[in-house]
Structures are given as C-alpha cells and as structure tokens.
Amino acid sequence: MPTENGLLLVVSGPAGSGKGTVLAELLADPAFAYSVSATTRAPRPGEADGVNYYFLDRAAFEARIANDDMLEYTEYCGNYYGTPRAEAEAVLASGRNLILEIEVEGAANVKRRYPGAVSVMLLPPSFAVQEARLRGRGTETEEKIRARLARTREEVAKVEDYDYVVYNRDGCAHAAAEDIRAIVRAERARLARNADVATRYFANEE
Amino acid sequence: MPTENGLLLVVSGPAGSGKGTVLAELLADPAFAYSVSATTRAPRPGEADGVNYYFLDRAAFEARIANDDMLEYTEYCGNYYGTPRAEAEAVLASGRNLILEIEVEGAANVKRRYPGAVSVMLLPPSFAVQEARLRGRGTETEEKIRARLARTREEVAKVEDYDYVVYNRDGCAHAAAEDIRAIVRAERARLARNADVATRYFANEE
Numbered sequence: 001m002p003t004e005n006g007l008l009l010v011v012s013g014p015a016g017s018g019k020g021t022v023l024a025e026l027l028a029d030p031a032f033a034y035s036v037s038a039t040t041r042a043p044r045p046g047e048a049d050g051v052n053y054y055f056l057d058r059a060a061f062e063a064r065i066a067n068d069d070m071l072e073y074t075e076y077c078g079n080y081y082g083t084p085r086a087e088a089e090a091v092l093a094s095g096r097n098l099i100l101e102i103e104v105e106g107a108a109n110v111k112r113r114y115p116g117a118v119s120v121m122l123l124p125p126s127f128a129v130q131e132a133r134l135r136g137r138g139t140e141t142e143e144k145i146r147a148r149l150a151r152t153r154e155e156v157a158k159v160e161d162y163d164y165v166v167y168n169r170d171g172c173a174h175a176a177a178e179d180i181r182a183i184v185r186a187e188r189a190r191l192a193r194n195a196d197v198a199t200r201y202f203a204n205e206e
Numbered sequence: 207m208p209t210e211n212g213l214l215l216v217v218s219g220p221a222g223s224g225k226g227t228v229l230a231e232l233l234a235d236p237a238f239a240y241s242v243s244a245t246t247r248a249p250r251p252g253e254a255d256g257v258n259y260y261f262l263d264r265a266a267f268e269a270r271i272a273n274d275d276m277l278e279y280t281e282y283c284g285n286y287y288g289t290p291r292a293e294a295e296a297v298l299a300s301g302r303n304l305i306l307e308i309e310v311e312g313a314a315n316v317k318r319r320y321p322g323a324v325s326v327m328l329l330p331p332s333f334a335v336q337e338a339r340l341r342g343r344g345t346e347t348e349e350k351i352r353a354r355l356a357r358t359r360e361e362v363a364k365v366e367d368y369d370y371v372v373y374n375r376d377g378c379a380h381a382a383a384e385d386i387r388a389i390v391r392a393e394r395a396r397l398a399r400n401a402d403v404a405t406r407y408f409a410n411e412e
Binding site (some may be wrong): 120156164182191 | 326329331332333334335359362363365366369370371372384385387388389391392393395396397400403407408410411412
C-alpha cells in the first residue's frame, strides 16, 4: 500500500456557486488545508497580513515570480494575486489536501504545472438559479450583477478543462462538500496515483 | 444537471481479498445491484436456477453468445460463465449501479466493450496478509492454497489495466466498501460523464 501525500485540489466556481460555504465545510476537517494567497492590492479595513492575504508591494511580488516562488499567479484589475509555493508544498508533504480557490485562468496554469492536481468546477444547478441567488442577496447593484453573470459565460465555457463538475443545489452545500470529499477519496485509489502496485504488493510493503 | 444512469462497476480481486464481504455491504444499498451470471456448469446442492446462476446447457449458452446476448463471457475449466446482457442493461437504465464480480480476463473484455465501465481491483494489503488469510481459513488443502497464490501472480500483474485499486485491510471491509462508494460518487461528477455541461447550464436544464 502506498504512502500518501496530500492532493492538490483546485476549486473554481462563478459568483453564486456557494463556494464559500462548501469550502468552509471541507476546511473544518483537518485533512484539508487552505493556502493564504499573496496580493499587491491594498488591504481592506479589517484584513490582516498573513491571514487574509500576504500583502506585498509590486517589486516584491515580481521578485517572487522571478524566483519561481509562486505556484501560480495572475494579474487582475492591475493587481497580482498568487499562491506562495513553499507553503503550499509543505502542506502537501504533510499529507493534507491543499485547496486552491482560484479563477479559471489560474486553474489551467496549475494543471499545466502540476499534472497530478485535481480540478473541480462548482456550479449552481442552473444559470437561472445562479441569477436568482445573486439578485436574492439584495446587496449588489444591477450593473455588478450583470457583470458577474457575463463573467459566468466565460467561466463555464472553460468547464471542459476541469476534471470534475459538482452542482451545488439550494440547501445542499453539504452534499456538494461530500461530492468533493468523494472525489479526493477516489483519486487516491486511482491506478495512475499508485505506482508499482504489483511490485509493492509482493514485496509486502503495506 | 445531468440525468443519471447507473454505473457499470467491474470488481475483481484474488482469493482472500474479502470481495464477498465488501460487495455484500454495497449490495445492502438499493443503489447497487448484482447481476445473476449464466453458466454451463452443473448446479451444486442447494443452488437454484435464477438465484445463484442461470444454468444453461452448452448449446443454449453458445446460442446466446451468437445472438450477442452476453455482455461478457469466459470459458473456465471447460465451462462457460457469462453475464446476460438484457438484464444488466435494464438495471443500468433504472439508474442503479451494476456490480460485475469477474475475473481479470472478463474485466478487460467489459472495458473494451463498455468504455464507460469503471474497474476496481480489490487487494489485501499485501501478499503476506493474503497468504495468512488463506491459511487461516483452515478449510483448504495446501495444494489448493498454492494454486490460489500462484493465480494471484497472474491477477495482480493485470492491475495496471484497472482504473482503481482498493486495499482491504484486516477488519476494514467497511472502509473498502466506502472507497468503492466514493469511486462511484466521484465518477458521476467526472467531466467525461457530463456531456454539454455549459449548454445545459445556460438552458436551465436542472
């Protein structure tokens, strides 16, 4: 039987997919860990360095990129966002599964660099439900809602690049979290992740 | 969201893998079904037609093969063993997952014919544990035990053709059954099994 490293789990989902709730449930389990991202954007009131983000200036962020210290990064609205590599790899080596909550562009980059990463697209059950959720919040302007829905077209167009699609129905965030848990458990049993099964078996390497 | 057909699940495992216990646990769940095999071997005392096997004579079995009525079949020790296709397909159409407990040769045939089938090799944690289990039964001759262990070499050599490997540790048959359950749940979420995700999403096909 193989020794187990953690799984690198990429989760993307449009606004209204309920990602926050689903990931919070997974992260309550010590088998799952989250990695704090780095960014060049200014801290918002209440945000703490090393908790919400590592806040870096542009020169420091670019030095990290040049040094290959970012597992993935992207530029968005004039600011960099990225995942510090050393911290992420330490989590994986400890056997915990690392969740990266990233956009579709970053997800493709991670898959290219780490072919063993597993990517999950979390979706509301339909576009109509997504729209109802965004409007139901009652906290965003019509303009912002329209921008989010337009962005969804681009995101869902990329779903074919993902390994799995999980639907998060109203009131069923727990089921969606259980789907992701099952994906992690199944992936560990994939032949592709279990090298030399026959050799180890007859060598009695339990 | 997609409508769901049952999954065709092929499970193989050497003597001492604890397949019987693990599959019995899965089959206690109505989401899983078993298909009664057909055979040309004579019924043993207590075996009933349509319960343990469908007992057919050689001409009848060969007519079924010629008619493409067998989902898979194999010849072993001079007798045919096979899975009647109509019954199997009816189970899948009803949305239940169909478990085929078959040998490595049959498993390869099923995967060729049904690329959507998922194959699982169930193994004891090591060859030493397997040997201890077989000897611990105390019901078989030394010759028979040696034959089973020799056969295991051939079986485990084929493990690379399987999609998943599940280890059944002593006292952990429940965990092995849960692994298989997770595999089925994860497979349903694989992009490869979810056609036209984007189209259906925007068409609001829940």
